[in-house]
Amino acid sequence: MSILNNLTIEKIYKRILPITNMKKFFIATFISLILLQFVSAACKINGQEVPCDQVAPQATGILSLVFGAFLLFFIFMIIICIASFVIWLILLIDCIKRTNYNKLDDKTIWILLLVFTGIIGAIIYYFMIKRPLDKKIPSKTKK
Secondary structure (H helix, E strand, O other): OHHHHHOOHHHHHHHHOOOOOHHHHHHHHHHHHHHHOOOOOOEEEOOEEEOHHHHHHHHHHHHHHHHHHHHHHHHHHHHHHHHHHHHHHHHHHHHHHOOOOOOHHHHHHHHHHHHHHOHHHHHHHHHHHHHHHHHHOOOOOOO
């Protein structure tokens, strides 16, 4: 192992590059990649060489921060997707149950629009049909 620790990338490639035969070159490259795993690494923080044990806690702190941010974003997106599906479903059921349309064709068109456009159609339906018609019809609970 001490021989491998004294090797550097430059020394390995100085021994490999004079090889002219391509088959030998690929074999030598494969062997050098295997040998590079045993070459000792030098870790630097702020330009100073330090033991690699000191670098690992800093790297894991950054990785856990990135992973935590991704996890929060993923959970937030799942909540938004579930909420938009629930809103879409409520407005689709409202469209199916509603009877006070101007024409029967309007109901069919709105159902098709809600089914094929998803949440965008649900938002359009809410502001064009549900909200104005709910304002015209007095609530049964109010006396």
